[in-house]
Amino acid sequence: MAGGLRVVLVGTQHPGNIGSAARAMKTMGLHQLVLVAPERFPDPDAWALAAGAVDVLDAARIVPTLADAVADCQLVLATTARRRSVPMPEFDPRTAAGQLRGEVEAGAAAALVFGRERTGLENEELQLCHGAIRIPANPDYSSLNLAAAVQILAYEWRLSGLAAASGGGPGSEPATALPADDPGAAPDPDDRPASHAELEGFFGHLAALLEQIDFHKGKAPDMVTQRLRRLFLRARPDPRELRILRGILSDTQRQLRSPTGQ
Ligand code: SAH
Numbered sequence: 493m494a495g496g497l498r499v500v501l502v503g504t505q506h507p508g509n510i511g512s513a514a515r516a517m518k519t520m521g522l523h524q525l526v527l528v529a530p531e532r533f534p535d536p537d538a539w540a541l542a543a544g545a546v547d548v549l550d551a552a553r554i555v556p557t558l559a560d561a562v563a564d565c566q567l568v569l570a571t572t573a574r575r576r577s578v579p580m581p582e583f584d585p586r587t588a589a590g591q592l593r594g595e596v597e598a599g600a601a602a603a604l605v606f607g608r609e610r611t612g613l614e615n616e617e618l619q620l621c622h623g624a625i626r627i628p629a630n631p632d633y634s635s636l637n638l639a640a641a642v643q644i645l646a647y648e649w650r651l652s653g654l655a656a657a658s659g660g661g662p663g664s665e666p667a668t669a670l671p672a673d674d675p676g677a678a679p680d681p682d683d684r685p686a687s688h689a690e691l692e693g694f695f696g697h698l699a700a701l702l703e704q705i706d707f708h709k710g711k712a713p714d715m716v717t718q719r720l721r722r723l724f725l726r727a728r729p730d731p732r733e734l735r736i737l738r739g740i741l742s743d744t745q746r747q748l749r750s751p752t753g754q
Pocket of ligand 1: 613
């Protein structure tokens with residue numbers, strides 16, 4: 493899968509929802525569907541509810557984990573019905589769609605992630621994402637049906653494209669919530685936000701060093717890890733910047749092995 497916006501459904505329980513989500517996507521011009529460990533798929537219920545969008549189901553990719561689904565993506569936004577303990581930037585659907593549109597038009601791959609019907613996304617899954625999108629629903633009853641949530645985000649995506657095509661409207665405002673690429677920059681393979689897999693490589697390296705220097709002093713590393721992830725995901729480093737950071741980590745590790753440093 494190259495650039496464009498993909499819809500990722502994580503651990504979907506009811507195949508009918510997968511079919512309805514495919515239909516919701518196609519009506520709004522979205523075609524890339526990735527299923528992370530669906531409970532029942534392929535299943536006739538999915539094909540029955542997809543109606544004329546069976547081509548989206550036929551082309552759906554099935555992967556074991558969310559990390560696999562978004563490894564090559566430069567922007568990954570999760571949807572969630574409620575506020576979570578994981579600290580992360582939060583967007584409304586319209587702002588998120590404008591942000592995703594900007595990335596995709598610059599040639600990036602981006603993902604919109606949806607959780608399980610009963611339990612949504614796990615904290616570990618949310619932590620893989622750059623930000624969360626909450627549909628501002630009734631606070632007393634805020635959980636939409638999965639395919640209905642897909643429809644709302646797909647519609648906002650569609651609107652952001654129509655507004656951009658007609659050269660006006662709120663959807664065409666440059667998104668400011670996350671730093672945007674400079675559209676006039678010379679083409680350079682490193683002139684893009686690092687992919688998800690590149691960031692995960694850095695996070696793994698950083699965790700190893702923190703372990704080596706006993707940074708956590710016997711305490712659980714979870715809170716520090718979450719905050720560091722949030723910091724670097726917000727900064728959106730490019731591959732060159734990640735290489736510098738990893739160089740610092742490697743040199744530190746080398747100095748630890750030969751403390752005289754000479
Ligand atoms: N009890 C679950 C509800 C999951 S609903 C929870 O609290 O998370 C299934 C999926 O639909 C969610 O994981 C999310 O992807 C999407 N969804 C439902 N309501 C939403 C809302 N108000 N805002 C954003 N996404 C929503």
